[in-house]
Amino acid sequence: MSSSMAAAVSSLRALPLHTLVPLVASALAFVVTVFRRLLRRQRPVYLLNYSCHLPDADRQCNLEVCEYFGLRSKRYTDETADFMRLIFRKSGLGQETFAPPFIFSGKFEKTLAFAIQEAEEGLFTVVSQLLAKSDVSPRDVSVLIVACSMFSPQPSLASMIVRRFKMRDDVKVYSFAGMGCSAGTVGIDMAARLLRVQRRPGYALVVVTENTSLNWYFGNNKHMLVTNCIFRVGSAAALVTDVPARRADAKYELMRTLRTHHGADDAAYNAAVQMEDEDGGVGVALTKDLVRVAGAGLRSHIATLAPYVLPVSELLRYVYRVAWAYSGGNPKAAAALVPDFQRAFEHMCIHSGGKAVIDTVAKLLGFAPAVVEPARATLHRFGNTSSSLVFYELAYFEAKRRVRAGDRLWMLAFGTGFKACSVVWRALRDSGPDADNPWNGCAHRYPAALPVPTPRRQNYQPQPTEQQQQQEEQKKH
Ligand SMILES: CC(C)(COP(=O)(O)OP(=O)(O)OC[C@H]1O[C@@H](n2cnc3c(N)ncnc32)[C@H](O)[C@@H]1OP(=O)(O)O)[C@@H](O)C(=O)NCCC(=O)NCCSC(=O)CC(=O)O
Numbered sequence: 001m002s003s004s005m006a007a008a009v010s011s012l013r014a015l016p017l018h019t020l021v022p023l024v025a026s027a028l029a030f031v032v033t034v035f036r037r038l039l040r041r042q043r044p045v046y047l048l049n050y051s052c053h054l055p056d057a058d059r060q061c062n063l064e065v066c067e068y069f070g071l072r073s074k075r076y077t078d079e080t081a082d083f084m085r086l087i088f089r090k091s092g093l094g095q096e097t098f099a100p101p102f103i104f105s106g107k108f109e110k111t112l113a114f115a116i117q118e119a120e121e122g123l124f125t126v127v128s129q130l131l132a133k134s135d136v137s138p139r140d141v142s143v144l145i146v147a148c149s150m151f152s153p154q155p156s157l158a159s160m161i162v163r164r165f166k167m168r169d170d171v172k173v174y175s176f177a178g179m180g181c182s183a184g185t186v187g188i189d190m191a192a193r194l195l196r197v198q199r200r201p202g203y204a205l206v207v208v209t210e211n212t213s214l215n216w217y218f219g220n221n222k223h224m225l226v227t228n229c230i231f232r233v234g235s236a237a238a239l240v241t242d243v244p245a246r247r248a249d250a251k252y253e254l255m256r257t258l259r260t261h262h263g264a265d266d267a268a269y270n271a272a273v274q275m276e277d278e279d280g281g282v283g284v285a286l287t288k289d290l291v292r293v294a295g296a297g298l299r300s301h302i303a304t305l306a307p308y309v310l311p312v313s314e315l316l317r318y319v320y321r322v323a324w325a326y327s328g329g330n331p332k333a334a335a336a337l338v339p340d341f342q343r344a345f346e347h348m349c350i351h352s353g354g355k356a357v358i359d360t361v362a363k364l365l366g367f368a369p370a371v372v373e374p375a376r377a378t379l380h381r382f383g384n385t386s387s388s389l390v391f392y393e394l395a396y397f398e399a400k401r402r403v404r405a406g407d408r409l410w411m412l413a414f415g416t417g418f419k420a421c422s423v424v425w426r427a428l429r430d431s432g433p434d435a436d437n438p439w440n441g442c443a444h445r446y447p448a449a450l451p452v453p454t455p456r457r458q459n460y461q462p463q464p465t466e467q468q469q470q471q472e473e474q475k476k477h
Pocket residue numbers: 086087090091092179180181182222223224226230272286287288290291352353354355356357384386414415416455456457458
């Protein structure tokens with residue numbers, strides 16, 4: 001024992017018992033806490049890379065394509081066609097979104113074969129692109145998570161991928177449906193949890209898509225027609241890993257995930273539901289209440305998220321503003337206050353499930369138009385592609401070369417149920433567009449290509465359809 005140690009021990013011995021006991025107890029508690037923390041420390045999880053599907057240009061779906069399909073199918077009344085035209089014009093979708101294969105087939109029936117074709121095209125393309133550019137073999141993948149809300153075939157979409165890419169037989173496969181547009185973020189959360197309980201570091205492949213073929217709605221229920229007008233084809237795949245050696249190649253590190261479920265509330269549960277109309281036509285109904293439900297869900301979601309992501313200065317500022325409003329006798333104003341999330345994140349991938357959804361998030365969180373520009377651009381270019389939306393939005397930031405090492409990025413998605421899910425990333429390096437970035441060749445057109453915002457419920461005069469014009473002509477003669 002060195003002389004200084006011996007001196008310390010003898011001075012400890014000299015202490016009275018009532019001082020020595022608490023001192024030793026606190027020191028022991030400190031050592032145990034540090035040891036337990038070290039044992040429980042989770043391995044960092046990285047987003048190695050991701051890939052989004054860009055269907056062929058001949059699958060682009062402008063208003064003319066929709067009108068032609070509607071007319072030729074002979075399944076819609078004039079009033080219904082007018083309604084869809086109105087929603088299309090107001091939706092914030094551009095003229096280059098992608099429709100499922102059956103729309104272009106000349107057959108006006110939804111069939112399982114078309115749904116399988118739609119699924120295979122999206123899933124197989126994104127998985128091949130992603131594995132190739134990440135230098136990962138399909139046999140390296142230990143966890144496979146596949147999500148598609150509206151289509152759940154047997155064997156599952158996950159099995160289709162295992163078969164196609166000849167994955168190993170101990171791959172842990174999870175295929176989930178009915179989770180709505182939040183499934184992409186839920187998939188990342190699930191991948192991180194599954195990797196962390198594995199003994200050895202590995203790779204989790206998360207593949208998300210939506211499939212509208214079998215839920216294309218041929219009827220007159222307006223809530224179900226809105227789905228036809230805003231949902232479009234899109235898929236994404238992401239490779240999540242906790243292999244320490246891949247940190248140098250990874251684009252982002254996962255900082256936090258948060259999932260909140262508001263389904264205990266009837267209105268939230270019923271906001272978006274798959275149903276049959278009175279004639280037995282199946283589709284997904286989006287109620288007008290969905291936007292309010294999304295706002296309420298977001299409020300409770302951010303109340304949980306805020307303490308984990310906001311800097312202390314912003315939390316204190318928020319508490320001060322709330323206290324000030326209360327002390328001024330204005331509890332309503334106090335309840336409406338939200339912290340400034342722009343102090344927590346440099347980039348935000350906000351769920352772009354519809355124009356009104358983006359408007360609601362922007363209003364509630366006090367975001368300037370520039371903050372929601374990527375969400376509006378994604379809705380305009382790709383439509384509501386459901387669970388893959390947040391990846392198309394991430395690709396937008398990269399296409400615009402806005403991501404710098406150290407930047408914090410917030411993915412926020414809503415899903416039927418009704419649920420909200422957040423994923424927070426930190427950029428490990430500057431990122432530009434990959435060769436398969438779906439915005440290559442069009443990112444430069446944004447935000448200029450976005451339509452001028454129109455006030456909701458503005459007077460709108462529907463244009464006569466081709467059929468109506470012909471009837472008018474016939475009447476004249
Ligand atoms: C549909 C819209 C583009 C319409 O634009 P505006 O709001 O500017 O237009 P508006 O208010 O004048 O409405 C135009 C006409 O559409 C009708 N209308 C609007 N929303 C409707 C709805 N959900 N069901 C039935 N009708 C609806 C209005 O009554 C009006 O008809 P009339 O003139 O006859 O009175 C917008 O409201 C919107 O973006 N809504 C949100 C879409 C949505 O739910 N997205 C989430 C998808 S689900 C998701 O993302 C999560 C998941 O799936 O998991």
